[in-house]
Amino acid sequence: MDIGSISRTYDGRVALRFERSFPYPPEKVWSVLTDPRHLRDWFPAVVEVELTPGATLEFRCPQEQTRRSVLPEGHTSAGSVLTVRVGRVLEYLWDADVLHWELTPDGSGGCWLTLTHTTDDEEDALAHGAEWHAGFEVVEAQLAGRPVDWSCWDRAAELSTHYRRDSG
Template identity: 45%
Template sequence: MRSADLGTLTTTADGRYQLRFERRLAHSPARVWRGITESGQLKSWFPMLVEFDLTPGAKVRFDMPDATIRRLGLAPGAPGTTGRGEMTQVDPPHLLEYTWDGEILRWELSPDGDGGCLLVFTNVFDDRDTAIPAASGWHAGLEVLAAVLDDRPVTWSAWDRADELTPAYTATVG
């Protein structure tokens, strides 16, 4: 893994924490947009099942998949298995931003001049202790997203991949 692939952690002006990831993808912003907004594509890589309307102010609902609930040993309906948010900014196919239980998820897509795009993803949150697991999880999820966009089969577990990435993130953001 190249260190350039690792996300970075900074502190925001208001004292929150921001994870930032950059990925160059061999797909147009319109194609990547579908990967981050269409439910059929989201369920292959996003950590929750997401329901939303791409209208600023619209409510967003997050539900933990049953397999994840079982993996984590949670009871259905336990705290953390559902979430709420709001769509805050939408400019297809360039900008998508919404909240998730107080966190901010922001996706910026720009053409790279070679037919692909630069994806910049940021996650803003309050609890510093979530930085390493969040970084490892988002990194693994973005790898799955890239595979899905490339029509490559995903033959690995994103959970296992996140576990593999944890030492690298412990060293860089820990």
Template identity: 60%
Template sequence: MARWGQPHGHQALEAPMDNGKINLTYDGRVSLSFQLAIPHAPDKVWKVITEREYLDAWFPADVDFNLTPGADLLFKVTPEQVERFGLPADHVTRGTVISVHPHRILEFLWDADTLHWELAPDGTGGCWLTLTHTMEDEESAYAHAAGWHAGLEVVAAQLDGREVDWSPWDRADELSPQYRKSA
């Protein structure tokens, strides 16, 4: 069972995940890292973190991944972001795929940020999922922490075949004070 809360009124996650950890990098940037033990094989997890049919439920932008190093990425706002944050409906940020090792590593730039996803077999048929989001400043890390936490809860639910009947955006709002307190 998870060491952190669960979506209100919903089944607790099976896999333990600590809160995201924020650290300074060697070049003065800030990294936000999550690690989640998942009782599913890396190939199954890979689908949930790269394929559109799963991404739409949890990823904080509308994106189609071209899993080719050097490929351009377009991150479009979702209708939820337009409504919640007042972003223009045509707002787009760009990125580039840096590295792809199927079922193991996906790394890409999203604007000036770097997102590194890593899957490591755990020896029991499951794997460890690690997300490291590197950005310019600590305030940005705290701003992103609750959102990634909520998104990873959806990833775990999708993998377990559980219905996701909560909003990751609402869940991020619930989690945000927890991350702000740890600042």
């Protein structure tokens, strides 16, 4: 099971990095990363991404996540779009975290998706790992046109043991 990798940035922050190969062109994968109809099934917050650098973002905690965490119902956090290269790169702040999405053609009509989630500490990165992993499973199903008949949140809970510091 590919659980991503963790490294330190030059300024001491923690970067959680996932790479996934998809047999679909970058433009198709891009739509799953930016279209609210797709995001609501796998992204850990309700957000509409405006593809304009400097745009303000509001992340709302979905009701299902509220039931599973210490976050109060209706919790929101803020962010802003840092970089947009349509079909290739999307980077934004979510509170103090940086999410950097990059799509690279693989030469065969598909692409590589890389997510680098930079946060302040390793425990926080590991906590996000299971959610991103489960989210990518939903993305794979969406791209393949398969129904998503499971809860991304339940799947993240199942995967969480793989994302604990002492599991490796």
